[in-house]
Amino acid sequence: MVKSRADTRAAIVHAAAWLLRESGPGAVTTRGVAERAGVQAPTIYRLFGDKDGLLDAVAEHVMATFVSDKAARVAAATAADVDPLDDLRASWRKQIEFGLANPAVFRLLSDPERVLGSPAARTGRQILETRIHRLATAGRLRVPEPHAVDLIHAAGIGTIQTLLATPQERRDPRLGDAMMEAVLGRILADPPPEAPDGAIATAVALRALAPQLRVLSDSERQLLVEWLDRITETPARAAQVAETPGSANR
Structure with missing residues:
Protein backbone atom coordinates (compact mmCIF):
# COMPACT_ATOMS: atom_id res chain seq x y z
CA MET A 1 0.00 0.00 0.00
CA VAL A 2 1.42 3.35 -1.07
CA LYS A 3 1.55 5.96 1.70
CA SER A 4 0.33 9.48 1.07
CA ARG A 5 2.76 12.37 1.28
CA ALA A 6 1.22 13.39 4.64
CA ASP A 7 1.55 9.84 6.03
CA THR A 8 5.15 9.59 4.88
CA ARG A 9 5.98 12.94 6.41
CA ALA A 10 4.33 11.96 9.71
CA ALA A 11 6.24 8.66 9.80
CA ILE A 12 9.54 10.48 9.29
CA VAL A 13 8.76 13.06 11.98
CA HIS A 14 7.75 10.38 14.49
CA ALA A 15 10.90 8.37 13.75
CA ALA A 16 13.11 11.43 14.13
CA ALA A 17 11.28 12.47 17.33
CA TRP A 18 11.96 9.04 18.84
CA LEU A 19 15.67 9.24 17.98
CA LEU A 20 15.87 12.81 19.29
CA ARG A 21 14.22 11.87 22.58
CA GLU A 22 16.29 8.73 23.10
CA SER A 23 19.73 9.87 21.94
CA GLY A 24 19.73 13.60 21.17
CA PRO A 25 20.22 15.59 17.94
CA GLY A 26 23.35 13.67 16.99
CA ALA A 27 21.28 10.52 16.49
CA VAL A 28 18.96 12.21 14.01
CA THR A 29 20.88 11.20 10.89
CA THR A 30 19.36 10.80 7.47
CA LYS A 51 18.64 17.86 8.65
CA ASP A 52 17.92 21.30 10.09
CA GLY A 53 14.58 21.32 8.31
CA LEU A 54 13.78 17.92 9.77
CA LEU A 55 14.81 19.00 13.29
CA ASP A 56 12.61 22.07 12.98
CA ALA A 57 9.66 19.88 12.00
CA VAL A 58 10.30 17.50 14.90
CA ALA A 59 10.61 20.27 17.47
CA GLU A 60 7.43 21.88 16.15
CA HIS A 61 5.56 18.56 16.31
CA VAL A 62 6.57 17.84 19.93
CA MET A 63 5.93 21.41 21.03
CA ALA A 64 2.58 21.60 19.22
CA THR A 65 1.36 18.49 21.02
CA PHE A 66 2.34 19.97 24.39
CA VAL A 67 0.83 23.37 23.57
CA SER A 68 -2.44 21.75 22.47
CA ASP A 69 -2.69 20.14 25.90
CA LYS A 70 -1.94 23.51 27.54
CA ALA A 71 -4.69 25.18 25.53
CA ALA A 72 -7.19 22.54 26.65
CA ARG A 73 -6.17 23.01 30.29
CA VAL A 74 -6.50 26.80 30.25
CA ALA A 75 -9.91 26.54 28.56
CA ALA A 76 -11.06 24.06 31.20
CA ALA A 77 -9.71 26.25 34.01
CA THR A 78 -11.52 29.28 32.62
CA ALA A 79 -14.78 27.41 32.18
CA ALA A 80 -14.59 25.97 35.71
CA ASP A 81 -13.57 29.37 37.16
CA VAL A 82 -10.41 27.86 38.65
CA ASP A 83 -8.40 30.39 40.64
CA PRO A 84 -6.11 32.04 38.04
CA LEU A 85 -3.12 31.95 40.39
CA ASP A 86 -3.51 28.22 41.04
CA ASP A 87 -3.85 27.68 37.28
CA LEU A 88 -0.67 29.69 36.59
CA ARG A 89 1.34 27.75 39.18
CA ALA A 90 0.15 24.41 37.77
CA SER A 91 1.02 25.50 34.23
CA TRP A 92 4.48 26.65 35.35
CA ARG A 93 5.23 23.24 36.85
CA LYS A 94 4.07 21.50 33.66
CA GLN A 95 6.35 23.75 31.60
CA ILE A 96 9.38 22.95 33.75
CA GLU A 97 8.59 19.22 33.60
CA PHE A 98 8.26 19.40 29.80
CA GLY A 99 11.61 21.16 29.39
CA LEU A 100 13.42 18.63 31.58
CA ALA A 101 11.74 15.67 29.86
CA ASN A 102 12.52 17.03 26.37
CA PRO A 103 15.93 18.71 26.63
CA ALA A 104 16.74 18.43 22.93
CA VAL A 105 13.44 20.00 21.87
CA PHE A 106 13.83 22.69 24.54
CA ARG A 107 17.30 23.58 23.29
CA LEU A 108 16.12 23.68 19.68
CA LEU A 109 13.24 26.01 20.55
CA SER A 110 15.49 28.17 22.75
CA ASP A 111 17.19 29.32 19.55
CA PRO A 112 15.67 32.79 18.90
CA GLU A 113 15.59 32.23 15.14
CA ARG A 114 13.64 29.00 15.53
CA VAL A 115 11.24 30.55 18.05
CA LEU A 116 10.41 33.41 15.68
CA GLY A 117 9.32 30.90 13.04
CA SER A 118 7.51 28.51 15.36
CA PRO A 119 3.68 28.61 15.35
CA ALA A 120 3.68 26.35 18.44
CA ALA A 121 5.95 28.74 20.35
CA ARG A 122 3.72 31.68 19.43
CA THR A 123 0.63 29.77 20.54
CA GLY A 124 2.35 28.85 23.80
CA ARG A 125 3.03 32.52 24.50
CA GLN A 126 -0.57 33.41 23.69
CA ILE A 127 -1.74 30.83 26.24
CA LEU A 128 0.53 32.40 28.86
CA GLU A 129 -0.94 35.79 27.93
CA THR A 130 -4.42 34.35 28.54
CA ARG A 131 -3.43 33.16 32.00
CA ILE A 132 -1.91 36.54 32.87
CA HIS A 133 -5.02 38.29 31.55
CA ARG A 134 -7.15 36.24 33.96
CA LEU A 135 -4.97 37.46 36.83
CA ALA A 136 -5.33 41.05 35.62
CA THR A 137 -9.12 40.92 35.38
CA ALA A 138 -9.22 39.49 38.92
CA GLY A 139 -7.33 42.56 40.15
CA ARG A 140 -4.30 40.52 41.18
CA LEU A 141 -1.68 42.17 38.95
CA ARG A 142 0.36 45.25 39.82
CA VAL A 143 2.39 45.44 36.61
CA PRO A 144 1.26 45.70 32.97
CA GLU A 145 0.30 42.37 31.42
CA PRO A 146 3.09 42.30 28.77
CA HIS A 147 5.71 42.89 31.49
CA ALA A 148 4.33 40.01 33.57
CA VAL A 149 4.37 37.71 30.52
CA ASP A 150 7.98 38.62 29.72
CA LEU A 151 9.10 38.02 33.32
CA ILE A 152 7.49 34.59 33.54
CA HIS A 153 8.72 33.59 30.08
CA ALA A 154 12.30 34.62 30.85
CA ALA A 155 12.22 32.97 34.28
CA GLY A 156 10.95 29.71 32.80
CA ILE A 157 13.70 29.53 30.18
CA GLY A 158 16.36 30.40 32.74
CA THR A 159 15.12 27.83 35.24
CA ILE A 160 15.05 25.00 32.71
CA GLN A 161 18.48 25.93 31.34
CA THR A 162 19.95 25.99 34.85
CA LEU A 163 18.47 22.60 35.76
CA LEU A 164 19.58 21.00 32.48
CA ALA A 165 23.11 22.33 33.02
CA THR A 166 23.21 20.72 36.48
CA PRO A 167 23.93 16.98 36.91
CA GLN A 168 20.64 15.27 37.71
CA GLU A 169 21.76 14.10 41.13
CA ARG A 170 22.62 17.68 42.11
CA ARG A 171 19.48 19.41 40.82
CA ASP A 172 17.47 21.34 43.39
CA PRO A 173 13.86 20.12 43.08
CA ARG A 174 12.69 23.31 44.79
CA LEU A 175 14.28 25.67 42.27
CA GLY A 176 11.27 25.85 39.96
CA ASP A 177 8.78 26.71 42.70
CA ALA A 178 11.22 29.17 44.28
CA MET A 179 11.66 31.00 40.97
CA MET A 180 7.91 31.11 40.43
CA GLU A 181 7.33 32.63 43.86
CA ALA A 182 10.07 35.21 43.23
CA VAL A 183 8.37 36.30 40.01
CA LEU A 184 4.93 36.33 41.64
CA GLY A 185 6.32 38.56 44.38
CA ARG A 186 7.24 41.05 41.65
CA ILE A 187 4.02 40.99 39.63
CA LEU A 188 1.22 40.38 42.15
CA ALA A 189 -0.55 42.98 44.24
CA ASP A 190 -0.63 42.14 47.94
CA PRO A 191 -4.05 41.01 49.17
CA PRO A 192 -5.55 43.34 50.24
CA PRO A 193 -3.54 45.70 48.05
CA GLU A 194 -1.95 48.70 49.71
CA ALA A 195 -1.19 52.02 48.07
CA PRO A 196 0.35 52.55 45.62
CA ASP A 197 -0.14 48.90 44.59
CA GLY A 198 -3.90 49.11 45.14
CA ALA A 199 -4.34 51.87 42.56
CA ILE A 200 -2.01 50.14 40.12
CA ALA A 201 -3.75 46.76 40.48
CA THR A 202 -7.09 48.45 39.89
CA ALA A 203 -5.74 50.22 36.81
CA VAL A 204 -4.30 46.96 35.43
CA ALA A 205 -7.62 45.19 35.99
CA LEU A 206 -9.58 47.99 34.29
CA ARG A 207 -7.05 48.00 31.42
CA ALA A 208 -7.71 44.29 30.89
CA LEU A 209 -11.47 44.91 30.73
CA ALA A 210 -11.33 48.13 28.67
CA PRO A 211 -11.94 46.47 25.26
CA GLN A 212 -15.24 45.10 26.61
CA LEU A 213 -16.61 48.49 27.72
CA ARG A 214 -19.03 48.92 24.83
CA VAL A 215 -20.79 51.75 26.64
CA LEU A 216 -17.84 53.87 25.49
CA SER A 217 -17.09 54.83 21.91
CA ASP A 218 -13.94 53.57 20.18
CA SER A 219 -12.18 56.89 20.71
CA GLU A 220 -13.22 56.99 24.37
CA ARG A 221 -11.93 53.44 24.96
CA GLN A 222 -8.66 54.34 23.26
CA LEU A 223 -8.26 57.39 25.48
CA LEU A 224 -9.07 55.34 28.59
CA VAL A 225 -6.46 52.75 27.60
CA GLU A 226 -3.85 55.51 27.13
CA TRP A 227 -4.59 56.89 30.60
CA LEU A 228 -4.46 53.45 32.22
CA ASP A 229 -1.21 52.58 30.45
CA ARG A 230 0.29 55.79 31.80
CA ILE A 231 -0.70 54.79 35.33
CA THR A 232 0.56 51.19 35.11
CA GLU A 233 3.77 51.82 33.21
CA THR A 234 5.10 54.76 35.25
CA PRO A 235 4.19 54.05 38.90
CA ALA A 236 7.63 54.99 40.16
CA ARG A 237 7.52 58.38 38.42
CA ALA A 238 3.99 59.01 39.70
CA ALA A 239 5.04 58.20 43.27
CA GLN A 240 8.07 60.46 42.96
CA VAL A 241 5.93 63.38 41.79
CA ALA A 242 3.44 62.79 44.61
CA GLU A 243 6.24 62.90 47.18
CA THR A 244 7.84 66.08 45.82
CA PRO A 245 7.36 68.98 48.30
CA GLY A 246 4.83 71.45 47.05
CA SER A 247 3.64 69.18 44.24
CA ALA A 248 0.05 69.43 45.46
CA ASN A 249 0.10 73.17 44.81
CA ARG A 250 1.23 72.91 41.22
Whole structure:
Protein backbone atom coordinates (compact mmCIF):
# COMPACT_ATOMS: atom_id res chain seq x y z
CA MET A 1 0.00 0.00 0.00
CA VAL A 2 1.42 3.35 -1.07
CA LYS A 3 1.55 5.96 1.70
CA SER A 4 0.33 9.48 1.07
CA ARG A 5 2.76 12.37 1.28
CA ALA A 6 1.22 13.39 4.64
CA ASP A 7 1.55 9.84 6.03
CA THR A 8 5.15 9.59 4.88
CA ARG A 9 5.98 12.94 6.41
CA ALA A 10 4.33 11.96 9.71
CA ALA A 11 6.24 8.66 9.80
CA ILE A 12 9.54 10.48 9.29
CA VAL A 13 8.76 13.06 11.98
CA HIS A 14 7.75 10.38 14.49
CA ALA A 15 10.90 8.37 13.75
CA ALA A 16 13.11 11.43 14.13
CA ALA A 17 11.28 12.47 17.33
CA TRP A 18 11.96 9.04 18.84
CA LEU A 19 15.67 9.24 17.98
CA LEU A 20 15.87 12.81 19.29
CA ARG A 21 14.22 11.87 22.58
CA GLU A 22 16.29 8.73 23.10
CA SER A 23 19.73 9.87 21.94
CA GLY A 24 19.73 13.60 21.17
CA PRO A 25 20.22 15.59 17.94
CA GLY A 26 23.35 13.67 16.99
CA ALA A 27 21.28 10.52 16.49
CA VAL A 28 18.96 12.21 14.01
CA THR A 29 20.88 11.20 10.89
CA THR A 30 19.36 10.80 7.47
CA ARG A 31 20.25 7.11 7.43
CA GLY A 32 18.94 6.43 10.95
CA VAL A 33 15.67 8.24 10.39
CA ALA A 34 15.15 6.64 6.99
CA GLU A 35 15.68 3.14 8.40
CA ARG A 36 13.33 3.69 11.32
CA ALA A 37 10.63 5.32 9.17
CA GLY A 38 10.92 2.73 6.41
CA VAL A 39 11.66 5.22 3.65
CA GLN A 40 14.50 6.04 1.27
CA ALA A 41 16.92 8.78 2.30
CA PRO A 42 16.10 11.01 -0.71
CA THR A 43 12.51 11.18 0.55
CA ILE A 44 13.71 13.05 3.65
CA TYR A 45 15.57 15.62 1.54
CA ARG A 46 12.57 16.03 -0.73
CA LEU A 47 10.18 16.68 2.19
CA PHE A 48 12.41 18.59 4.62
CA GLY A 49 15.31 19.96 2.60
CA ASP A 50 18.05 19.03 5.08
CA LYS A 51 18.64 17.86 8.65
CA ASP A 52 17.92 21.30 10.09
CA GLY A 53 14.58 21.32 8.31
CA LEU A 54 13.78 17.92 9.77
CA LEU A 55 14.81 19.00 13.29
CA ASP A 56 12.61 22.07 12.98
CA ALA A 57 9.66 19.88 12.00
CA VAL A 58 10.30 17.50 14.90
CA ALA A 59 10.61 20.27 17.47
CA GLU A 60 7.43 21.88 16.15
CA HIS A 61 5.56 18.56 16.31
CA VAL A 62 6.57 17.84 19.93
CA MET A 63 5.93 21.41 21.03
CA ALA A 64 2.58 21.60 19.22
CA THR A 65 1.36 18.49 21.02
CA PHE A 66 2.34 19.97 24.39
CA VAL A 67 0.83 23.37 23.57
CA SER A 68 -2.44 21.75 22.47
CA ASP A 69 -2.69 20.14 25.90
CA LYS A 70 -1.94 23.51 27.54
CA ALA A 71 -4.69 25.18 25.53
CA ALA A 72 -7.19 22.54 26.65
CA ARG A 73 -6.17 23.01 30.29
CA VAL A 74 -6.50 26.80 30.25
CA ALA A 75 -9.91 26.54 28.56
CA ALA A 76 -11.06 24.06 31.20
CA ALA A 77 -9.71 26.25 34.01
CA THR A 78 -11.52 29.28 32.62
CA ALA A 79 -14.78 27.41 32.18
CA ALA A 80 -14.59 25.97 35.71
CA ASP A 81 -13.57 29.37 37.16
CA VAL A 82 -10.41 27.86 38.65
CA ASP A 83 -8.40 30.39 40.64
CA PRO A 84 -6.11 32.04 38.04
CA LEU A 85 -3.12 31.95 40.39
CA ASP A 86 -3.51 28.22 41.04
CA ASP A 87 -3.85 27.68 37.28
CA LEU A 88 -0.67 29.69 36.59
CA ARG A 89 1.34 27.75 39.18
CA ALA A 90 0.15 24.41 37.77
CA SER A 91 1.02 25.50 34.23
CA TRP A 92 4.48 26.65 35.35
CA ARG A 93 5.23 23.24 36.85
CA LYS A 94 4.07 21.50 33.66
CA GLN A 95 6.35 23.75 31.60
CA ILE A 96 9.38 22.95 33.75
CA GLU A 97 8.59 19.22 33.60
CA PHE A 98 8.26 19.40 29.80
CA GLY A 99 11.61 21.16 29.39
CA LEU A 100 13.42 18.63 31.58
CA ALA A 101 11.74 15.67 29.86
CA ASN A 102 12.52 17.03 26.37
CA PRO A 103 15.93 18.71 26.63
CA ALA A 104 16.74 18.43 22.93
CA VAL A 105 13.44 20.00 21.87
CA PHE A 106 13.83 22.69 24.54
CA ARG A 107 17.30 23.58 23.29
CA LEU A 108 16.12 23.68 19.68
CA LEU A 109 13.24 26.01 20.55
CA SER A 110 15.49 28.17 22.75
CA ASP A 111 17.19 29.32 19.55
CA PRO A 112 15.67 32.79 18.90
CA GLU A 113 15.59 32.23 15.14
CA ARG A 114 13.64 29.00 15.53
CA VAL A 115 11.24 30.55 18.05
CA LEU A 116 10.41 33.41 15.68
CA GLY A 117 9.32 30.90 13.04
CA SER A 118 7.51 28.51 15.36
CA PRO A 119 3.68 28.61 15.35
CA ALA A 120 3.68 26.35 18.44
CA ALA A 121 5.95 28.74 20.35
CA ARG A 122 3.72 31.68 19.43
CA THR A 123 0.63 29.77 20.54
CA GLY A 124 2.35 28.85 23.80
CA ARG A 125 3.03 32.52 24.50
CA GLN A 126 -0.57 33.41 23.69
CA ILE A 127 -1.74 30.83 26.24
CA LEU A 128 0.53 32.40 28.86
CA GLU A 129 -0.94 35.79 27.93
CA THR A 130 -4.42 34.35 28.54
CA ARG A 131 -3.43 33.16 32.00
CA ILE A 132 -1.91 36.54 32.87
CA HIS A 133 -5.02 38.29 31.55
CA ARG A 134 -7.15 36.24 33.96
CA LEU A 135 -4.97 37.46 36.83
CA ALA A 136 -5.33 41.05 35.62
CA THR A 137 -9.12 40.92 35.38
CA ALA A 138 -9.22 39.49 38.92
CA GLY A 139 -7.33 42.56 40.15
CA ARG A 140 -4.30 40.52 41.18
CA LEU A 141 -1.68 42.17 38.95
CA ARG A 142 0.36 45.25 39.82
CA VAL A 143 2.39 45.44 36.61
CA PRO A 144 1.26 45.70 32.97
CA GLU A 145 0.30 42.37 31.42
CA PRO A 146 3.09 42.30 28.77
CA HIS A 147 5.71 42.89 31.49
CA ALA A 148 4.33 40.01 33.57
CA VAL A 149 4.37 37.71 30.52
CA ASP A 150 7.98 38.62 29.72
CA LEU A 151 9.10 38.02 33.32
CA ILE A 152 7.49 34.59 33.54
CA HIS A 153 8.72 33.59 30.08
CA ALA A 154 12.30 34.62 30.85
CA ALA A 155 12.22 32.97 34.28
CA GLY A 156 10.95 29.71 32.80
CA ILE A 157 13.70 29.53 30.18
CA GLY A 158 16.36 30.40 32.74
CA THR A 159 15.12 27.83 35.24
CA ILE A 160 15.05 25.00 32.71
CA GLN A 161 18.48 25.93 31.34
CA THR A 162 19.95 25.99 34.85
CA LEU A 163 18.47 22.60 35.76
CA LEU A 164 19.58 21.00 32.48
CA ALA A 165 23.11 22.33 33.02
CA THR A 166 23.21 20.72 36.48
CA PRO A 167 23.93 16.98 36.91
CA GLN A 168 20.64 15.27 37.71
CA GLU A 169 21.76 14.10 41.13
CA ARG A 170 22.62 17.68 42.11
CA ARG A 171 19.48 19.41 40.82
CA ASP A 172 17.47 21.34 43.39
CA PRO A 173 13.86 20.12 43.08
CA ARG A 174 12.69 23.31 44.79
CA LEU A 175 14.28 25.67 42.27
CA GLY A 176 11.27 25.85 39.96
CA ASP A 177 8.78 26.71 42.70
CA ALA A 178 11.22 29.17 44.28
CA MET A 179 11.66 31.00 40.97
CA MET A 180 7.91 31.11 40.43
CA GLU A 181 7.33 32.63 43.86
CA ALA A 182 10.07 35.21 43.23
CA VAL A 183 8.37 36.30 40.01
CA LEU A 184 4.93 36.33 41.64
CA GLY A 185 6.32 38.56 44.38
CA ARG A 186 7.24 41.05 41.65
CA ILE A 187 4.02 40.99 39.63
CA LEU A 188 1.22 40.38 42.15
CA ALA A 189 -0.55 42.98 44.24
CA ASP A 190 -0.63 42.14 47.94
CA PRO A 191 -4.05 41.01 49.17
CA PRO A 192 -5.55 43.34 50.24
CA PRO A 193 -3.54 45.70 48.05
CA GLU A 194 -1.95 48.70 49.71
CA ALA A 195 -1.19 52.02 48.07
CA PRO A 196 0.35 52.55 45.62
CA ASP A 197 -0.14 48.90 44.59
CA GLY A 198 -3.90 49.11 45.14
CA ALA A 199 -4.34 51.87 42.56
CA ILE A 200 -2.01 50.14 40.12
CA ALA A 201 -3.75 46.76 40.48
CA THR A 202 -7.09 48.45 39.89
CA ALA A 203 -5.74 50.22 36.81
CA VAL A 204 -4.30 46.96 35.43
CA ALA A 205 -7.62 45.19 35.99
CA LEU A 206 -9.58 47.99 34.29
CA ARG A 207 -7.05 48.00 31.42
CA ALA A 208 -7.71 44.29 30.89
CA LEU A 209 -11.47 44.91 30.73
CA ALA A 210 -11.33 48.13 28.67
CA PRO A 211 -11.94 46.47 25.26
CA GLN A 212 -15.24 45.10 26.61
CA LEU A 213 -16.61 48.49 27.72
CA ARG A 214 -19.03 48.92 24.83
CA VAL A 215 -20.79 51.75 26.64
CA LEU A 216 -17.84 53.87 25.49
CA SER A 217 -17.09 54.83 21.91
CA ASP A 218 -13.94 53.57 20.18
CA SER A 219 -12.18 56.89 20.71
CA GLU A 220 -13.22 56.99 24.37
CA ARG A 221 -11.93 53.44 24.96
CA GLN A 222 -8.66 54.34 23.26
CA LEU A 223 -8.26 57.39 25.48
CA LEU A 224 -9.07 55.34 28.59
CA VAL A 225 -6.46 52.75 27.60
CA GLU A 226 -3.85 55.51 27.13
CA TRP A 227 -4.59 56.89 30.60
CA LEU A 228 -4.46 53.45 32.22
CA ASP A 229 -1.21 52.58 30.45
CA ARG A 230 0.29 55.79 31.80
CA ILE A 231 -0.70 54.79 35.33
CA THR A 232 0.56 51.19 35.11
CA GLU A 233 3.77 51.82 33.21
CA THR A 234 5.10 54.76 35.25
CA PRO A 235 4.19 54.05 38.90
CA ALA A 236 7.63 54.99 40.16
CA ARG A 237 7.52 58.38 38.42
CA ALA A 238 3.99 59.01 39.70
CA ALA A 239 5.04 58.20 43.27
CA GLN A 240 8.07 60.46 42.96
CA VAL A 241 5.93 63.38 41.79
CA ALA A 242 3.44 62.79 44.61
CA GLU A 243 6.24 62.90 47.18
CA THR A 244 7.84 66.08 45.82
CA PRO A 245 7.36 68.98 48.30
CA GLY A 246 4.83 71.45 47.05
CA SER A 247 3.64 69.18 44.24
CA ALA A 248 0.05 69.43 45.46
CA ASN A 249 0.10 73.17 44.81
CA ARG A 250 1.23 72.91 41.22
